[in-house]
Amino acid sequence: MKATIHHNNLSFQIDLSKPLDISIPLSDSDANPIAWYLGKPQIEPVRVGDWVGRVSEGSSSTNFNNIFFNPHGHGTHTECLGHITNDFYSVNKHLTQFFFLAEVVSVQPEVVGEDLVISEVQIRERLSEKIPEALVIRTLPNAASKRTVKYSNTNPPYLHHDAAAFLRESGVRHLLIDLPSVDREHDEGKLLAHKAFWNVTDVKILNPDARLDCTITELIFVGDEIPDGIYLLNLQIAPFENDASPSKPVLYAVTGGT
Template sequence: MNTIIQHHNTTYQVDLSKPIDISIPLSNTDANPIAWYIEKPVIEPVRFGEWIGKVSEGMSSTNFNNITFNPHGHGTHTECLGHITREFYSVNQSLKQFFFIAELVSIGLEDQEGDFIVTKDALVSALKGKTPEAIVIRTLPNDSDKLSRKYSHTDPPFLAEDAALFLRESGIQHLLIDLPSVDKEKDEGKLLAHKAFWNVTDVKNLNPEARLEATITEMIYVPNDVADGSYLLNLQIASFENDASPSKPILYAIANTKV
């Protein structure tokens, strides 16, 4: 059943009973994706001496786990410009609205001297003049092993600097992509795409034009049976006062958008 939603003076019809979850769940198994040279997450019960916070152990009436993870390396996460600045900025303070009109685009990667890149030309062609609030980039090929891929030392694909600049100049506030980073894995700390998208020219002294409210969400996964097109995006984060938070982006098909 479609629900009528008013967003920026435009009316949309969406079926809220049919969410499309494009996040990757976090687990303490070998199936969890990993980037940036760390080990898999740890989820384990609290222990006080011989007492174990696990119902199946017979000592506790509740399951009471500690979780150790890294938002950047262990799955779907949303980050703000505080990820690259000397001064602290929190994604929890940067992201204050949670519903956006998003365009899902599938992008073939271009081989440039052994690097596979999301180019500006590919984005221009895919967007066809649209300027949504958010863009969701599904890179091709779109293998399901993205759900559990081990990215460290593999030089994954990334976003060209001029492609990130194009997205910024198009007014797109929220960038979602199925890669561990918009930048090259080993780039000597240049972070060209991050800086271009957030309009950060000096990480030590933030320039007035820097985009405090813009976010980048990495390590999503969009199934192949979800068609390119316009969607209502619900971008939710956990309330961490940190540069990044694990997140759960959800797409809802807008009436006449096929899924």
């Protein structure tokens, strides 16, 4: 099924029958990616006495599982500024639109001391004069093993806070990246890139111009079959009243722009 979308007086065509899923599924297998010093997710049937909520075990007519996981450490997730604030803010309350024009860019982080960092200069170069609603960052090299990495205590690449501030100032509202965090793994709790993107200056007293309706999505995977360029993004979340939710960002190639 094909559709036409209109944005900034331009018309784009998309083929809704060809979704490009850039999420990483959550499972209870050893292949599940893990960050932040957690064990793997748990998906297991409810047990009440001799009754087991699994059809294959004979005592139940339905499969009836409990799932225990952490959205930040166990797969693709979307978070709002409530992730870093003293007061509670829910991503379910503040993400109220779900389709955005997005730019996919590929960036090889630069070596800075012992770190690998995505710099402001690199982001400026990739975007040129473009100001997308959403930015999808694919880091290079782009090994398929990103789907299963155990990130804890590995000092993964991260986004420099000046790059995050540039994205905020440019008007990018939704940032998606294939890393466990936009910030350095061990950063003494500074969270400079998170704060810069959301324009949070004080986590205890939220400033009036903080970006409540902007999101960061981490632990995506953008396959090599998806070239850099413009896409329609459908940013799907589960309706958890929480600072973050597991999510399923889906891209659609666009043509036109006339």
